[in-house]
Amino acid sequence: MFDTRTGRKLVEVRNLKMHFPIYAGLLRRRVGEVKAVDDVSFDIYEGETLGLVGESGCGKSTCGRAVLRLYDITSGSIWINGDEIGEADFHSLRRLRPTMQMVFQDPQASLNPRMTVARIISEPLDEHTRLSRAEKNERVFDLMDAVGLNRDFANRYPHEFSGGQRQRIGIARALALNPKFIVCDEPIAALDVSIQAQVVNLLEELQAKLGLTYLFISHDLSMVRHIADRVAVMYLGKVVELAPRDALYATPKHPYTEALLSAVPEPDPTIETRKKHILLKGDVPSPANPPEGCNFCTRCPKVMDICRKVEPPTFEVAPGHQVACHLYSETTHETAGETAAAEAHKSIQQGE
Amino acid sequence: MPDGGVPVLDVKDLKTVFRTRSGEIHAVNSVSFDLRPGELLGVVGESGSGKSVTMMSLIGLLPSPPAEVRGGTVMFDGEDLLKVREERLRALRGARIGFVFQDPMTSLNPVFTVGYQIMEPLRKHMGLDKQAARNRARELLELVGIPDAARRLGDYPHQFSGGMRQRVMIAIALACDPEVLIADEPTTALDVTIQAQILELMKELREKLGMAVIWITHDLGVIAGIADRVMVMYGGQVVEQAPVRELFGNPQHPYTRALLKTVPSVSGARAEKLAVIEGQPPILSSAPAACPFRARCPQAFDRCERENPARVPVGPGHDAACFWDPATGGPRDV
Numbered sequence: 001m002f003d004t005r006t007g008r009k010l011v012e013v014r015n016l017k018m019h020f021p022i023y024a025g026l027l028r029r030r031v032g033e034v035k036a037v038d039d040v041s042f043d044i045y046e047g048e049t050l051g052l053v054g055e056s057g058c059g060k061s062t063c064g065r066a067v068l069r070l071y072d073i074t075s076g077s078i079w080i081n082g083d084e085i086g087e088a089d090f091h092s093l094r095r096l097r098p099t100m101q102m103v104f105q106d107p108q109a110s111l112n113p114r115m116t117v118a119r120i121i122s123e124p125l126d127e128h129t130r131l132s133r134a135e136k137n138e139r140v141f142d143l144m145d146a147v148g149l150n151r152d153f154a155n156r157y158p159h160e161f162s163g164g165q166r167q168r169i170g171i172a173r174a175l176a177l178n179p180k181f182i183v184c185d186e187p188i189a190a191l192d193v194s195i196q197a198q199v200v201n202l203l204e205e206l207q208a209k210l211g212l213t214y215l216f217i218s219h220d221l222s223m224v225r226h227i228a229d230r231v232a233v234m235y236l237g238k239v240v241e242l243a244p245r246d247a248l249y250a251t252p253k254h255p256y257t258e259a260l261l262s263a264v265p266e267p268d269p270t271i272e273t274r275k276k277h278i279l280l281k282g283d284v285p286s287p288a289n290p291p292e293g294c295n296f297c298t299r300c301p302k303v304m305d306i307c308r309k310v311e312p313p314t315f316e317v318a319p320g321h322q323v324a325c326h327l328y329s330e331t332t333h334e335t336a337g338e339t340a341a342a343e344a345h346k347s348i349q350q351g352e
Numbered sequence: 353m354p355d356g357g358v359p360v361l362d363v364k365d366l367k368t369v370f371r372t373r374s375g376e377i378h379a380v381n382s383v384s385f386d387l388r389p390g391e392l393l394g395v396v397g398e399s400g401s402g403k404s405v406t407m408m409s410l411i412g413l414l415p416s417p418p419a420e421v422r423g424g425t426v427m428f429d430g431e432d433l434l435k436v437r438e439e440r441l442r443a444l445r446g447a448r449i450g451f452v453f454q455d456p457m458t459s460l461n462p463v464f465t466v467g468y469q470i471m472e473p474l475r476k477h478m479g480l481d482k483q484a485a486r487n488r489a490r491e492l493l494e495l496v497g498i499p500d501a502a503r504r505l506g507d508y509p510h511q512f513s514g515g516m517r518q519r520v521m522i523a524i525a526l527a528c529d530p531e532v533l534i535a536d537e538p539t540t541a542l543d544v545t546i547q548a549q550i551l552e553l554m555k556e557l558r559e560k561l562g563m564a565v566i567w568i569t570h571d572l573g574v575i576a577g578i579a580d581r582v583m584v585m586y587g588g589q590v591v592e593q594a595p596v597r598e599l600f601g602n603p604q605h606p607y608t609r610a611l612l613k614t615v616p617s618v619s620g621a622r623a624e625k626l627a628v629i630e631g632q633p634p635i636l637s638s639a640p641a642a643c644p645f646r647a648r649c650p651q652a653f654d655r656c657e658r659e660n661p662a663r664v665p666v667g668p669g670h671d672a673a674c675f676w677d678p679a680t681g682g683p684r685d686v
Contacts, residue, residue, distance in 0.1 A: 055543035162632050192398040193570060194629040197614040201626055219543065226616040226626060249618060263548035264618045265573030269596045271619070272577035279552055280545045283513040 007045035009079075010181055010213045011067065016040045016076035016086075018059075018066045022288060034288045036062040038237035039076075044181070049207065049214040051228030051245070053221055053260075057284055059237040061105075064183045064217045068100050069093055081180055098128050098177035105186035107166030111158040117144075117169055118154040124176040143172040146209075147202060164195035171202065175210070183215045188223065200227055221264050225249050230320070233257050236295040237287050243321040253323040255302045294326065302327060359386035359427075360531050360564050361410070366424035368402075368409045371417055378636045379405045381588040382424075384663075387532065392558065392565040394579030394596070396572060396611075400633055402588035403568050407534050411449055412441045428532075447477035450525030450563075452518070454537040459521060460509040466493075466520050467505030473527045492523040495560075497553055515546035519553070526561065536568045551578055572615055576600060581669070584608050587634045587644025590663065594670035604672040606649045643674070651676040653683065661686075 018037040021030050036059045044050045054060045066073050069085050078086040081099055088096065101124075104110035111120055121140045125131055131139065141151050147168040158166055167187060174182055184203065188196040200223060206212060218224050224231055225245060232242040233254065241254040252258045259278040266272045280299045285291055291298050297307040306326050315328040368380035380402045387393050397403040408414045410426045410433060426433040428449070433441065445451075453459040461469060470492055471485040480488060486505065493501035496519040509517055518538060525533055535554075539547040551574065558565065569575055575582055575596070582599045584592040584607065592605040603609045613627035631648040643649070646656040655675050663671040664686050677684040 055545065164632070192633075193572075194398060194611065194614055195632075197626040197628045198630075201628055204625070221544070222616040222618045225618055225622060259545060261618055263544040265547075265551070265571065265577050266617055266619065267572035267576050267600070267612065267615050268617075269576040269600050272573070277548050277552065279548055283515060283546070284543075 007048065009043045010046040010081055011044035011215070012077075012079040013043070013067060014041050014077045016063070016066060016078065017074040018062050018071055019074045032288055034286075035237045035290060036287055037066055038287075038290075040234075040237075040239050042232055042239060042242060044213055044215060046180075046213055047207075047211055048229040049216050049227055051224035051231040052215060052217045052234060053219065053224050053231060054234035055219060055260075055284065057236075057287065058234040059287065060217045060219075060234050061185050063234065064102075064185050064215055067215065068102055068183055070102075098124075099179055100181045100183070101174040101177065101179040103167070103170050103174050103182060103184045103187045105189050107163060107170050107190065108158070110170055111166060113158055116155050116157060117149070117161075120158070120169060121172045121176055124173060128177055139176070143175055146175065146206065147172045162195075163191050164198055167191065167199050168202065171199075171206070175206065178210075179212070181213045181215070183217070185217045186219070187216075189218070189220070196223065203227065221261060233260065236284060236290055238295055238324065239322075240296065240325070241321075241323045243318075243323075247318065247321050253317055253321065253328065254296075254325050255300050255327070256296050259301070294324075357389050360389050360429070361387040361566075362425075362427040363406075363410060364425045364427075366406060366409060366426065367422040368405055368414070369420050369422050371420060375637055378639050379419075379588050380409060381636075381640055383585075383588075383590055384424075385583055385590060385593065387564050387566060389531075389564055390558075390562050391580045392567055392578060394575040394582040395566060395568045395585060396570065396575055396582060397585035398570060398633060400636075401585040402636075403585045404536050405588075406585070407536060407566060407568060411445055411451075411534070412438070413445075443477070446473045446525075446530075447528040448531050450528070450530035450533045452521045452525045452533070452535040452538045455541050457509065457514075457517060460517060462509055465506050465508055466512070467507075470505070470520070470524050470527055473524065477528045488527070489523075492527055493520070495526070495557070496520070496523045497549075498523075514542055515549060518542060518546075518550055522550075522553070522557070526557065526563075529561065530563055533563050533565045534568075535565060537570070538567070539574060540569065540571070547574070554578065572600075572612065573617075584611075587640065588636050589640070589644060589660075589673065591645065591674070592670075592672040593663070594667070598667060598670050602667065602670075604666045604670070604678055605645075605674045606651045606676065606678075607645045608672075609678070610648075610650075655683065 016037055017039055019033040019035050022032045022034060023029065024031045040063060052060045052063065065071055067078055073086055076086055077084060083096055085093060085096060118140050121143055122136050125136050125139060140154065144151050144154065149165065149168050188199050191199060207214060216224065216227055228245050230244050231248045232239045235256050241257045252261055259280050262278045266275065278301060282299055285298055293309050294307040294312050297303050304326060312324045312326045314322050314324045316322050317328050364384045366380055366383045370377040370379055383406050395403045409421050421434055424434065467489055470489040474480045474485040474488055489505055490501045493504060498504055498516060498519055512520060539550050542550065567578060579596045581595050583590055586607050592608045603612055610629045614629060616626060629648055634644050640660045642658060643656040643661055646652040661673045661675050663673045665671050675684050
């Protein structure tokens with residue numbers, strides 16, 4: 001597994017906020033804002049995959065887009081490969097684009113239906129390089145080989161391909177400029193189960209071969225467990241827990257992570273009938289009007305008085321395992337705090 | 353789990369074809385199954401496997417043209433649903449056979465209140481007057497766990513969240529106490545925590561009301577937790593059918609076996625590399641003369657190219673459409 005102690009930080013996100021204004025009324029006055037991403041910080045080490053999970057509307061896609069500066073962010077800083085891009089202007093941003101690319105969820109909507117596969121894949125080359133036509137063609141063929149597309153199909157249009165193949169086209173386009181960092185925004189959500197595995201394996205092969213760094217955004221917790229080295233869980237615009245993969249799935253600390261993991265149905269009837277699901281009451285509150293205190297306090301099965309008043313800070317309960325929850329407020333930042341946290345946790349469970 | 357008894361629904365040799373400009377698509381090929389009273393039959397398959405088209409064909413919900421039901425019988429309470437007149441079907445749909453579809457936003461009418469949409473089948477099929485229908489509608493919303501039911505009857509679909517809308521859809525489907533409920537990917541559009549709520553609700557409702565359910569999904573995890581019996585579809589055909597524990601514990605068809613391996617889990621051992629089913633699902637442009645899975649099957653041999661395997665019994669209540677026998681690792685004796 002990936003070792004964060006020796007790695008170099010490729011991406012550093014600090015206090016990232018992305019708020020969208022809401023305008024209403026006759027004069028279209030600004031009446032509020034949707035806090036899609038609200039004070040999010042994380043690092044991604046070179047060569048690792050950071051999984052970003054959460055339910056729809058939690059801000060995970062907005063976060064992925066904001067990290068690539070596809071939005072003008074509200075505040076915060078983003079360092080990618082040593083460059084600050086949070087404040088960067090259009091021209092310097094454009095110069096930095098080749099290092100950071102994106103694979104989108106819907107391969108149908110993200111490929112121009114009137115361009116052939118060869119033109120789609122070579123478009124980034126047209127924009128950012130000065131290769132000759134022959135060199136470009138050679139590069140396109142290489143990329144098609146790399147993602148497992150037949151070279152003979154270079155002059156076909158996207159509609160002639162299946163969903164899985166279209167996603168391969170999108171991946172080839174993202175790879176065209178030899179990026180270091182790729183944001184994969186739900187790259188397999190639109191695909192059938194048997195095709196999902198093909199695309200995930202391809203992403204893993206490419207990572208090993210090209211040394212890529214991924215931010216893998218998904219709502220599929222079992223697939224993220226497969227692909228990610230570390231996992232961040234988002235709820236209502238905030239990262240509530242961030243931990244190495246095995247720690248997160250084996251010992252989730254935040255009550256939301258616990259509930260989320262227990263809600264995933266297991267493809268095994270024996271486990272599934274025995275398993276105790278933690279059922280959350282109600283729905284996710286609106287990010288335009290989040291509750292006071294902790295964002296999860298309206299649905300949390302372990303809610304305390306303090307949760308309704310004070311927003312929880314982030315505690316480090318084990319090395320690299322961060323959780324934003326008042327249950328862990330007793331713990332210190334040292335690793336010795338781990339056992340205390342577990343005990344506090346246990347006593348609260350028993351207290352129910 | 354109920355077993356035996358006269359099936360409430362008995363489907364034999366159902367064939368459905370779509371006529372398109374570029375020829376025919378054989379979406380459903382000789383599908384046979386039955387549904388026993390009170391049981392939950394899970395139907396699993398990928399997109400294009402024919403699972404939804406099968407269920408839509410049974411109750412005449414496919415637009416014709418382009419769809420054409422070419423053959424078979426669908427026996428429900430002594431009647432063949434493929435032969436009865438449209439008016440009769442309309443009287444059955446919603447009254448004795450209920451439906452829940454995947455997307456609760458597009459299957460509710462946005463310009464009518466939720467109350468109106470629940471009361472509609474009650475007044476049409478059960479002949480209730482307005483006051484009685486309103487009372488029953490309120491009870492139904494309470495049954496599916498919508499708080500403040502009386503007031504929410506006057507709300508429009510957009511005022512409900514996704515999970516709440518799916519609860520409304522279930523309330524409408526249950527309005528006339530159907531004997532059969534067909535649920536087509538009812539939780540696919542929902543988040544996992546909301547899906548868990550709906551699955552729990554469904555389990556409670558089955559205990560209370562005892563109807564038979566057909567639950568269509570592509571999610572093996574959902575099926576594992578809720579179904580009594582599972583039918584696996586591939587390329588417009590049923591390739592395997594078994595009680596749920598038998599299917600997950602002792603899968604026989606190479607497709608089912610591969611499918612169970614490709615799905616990662618949130619607990620248990622984590623595979624270094626995901627198992628893959630190579631290739632693409634078939635294009636069903638002609639009636640199948642060979643096994644639809646042969647091109648992707650690791651076990652395929654010459655016979656699979658020549659013949660389309662029929663479903664043969666492979667265990668108690670368990671059948672599979674395959675010439676290969678995983679127990680011996682060789683061809684099956686059929």
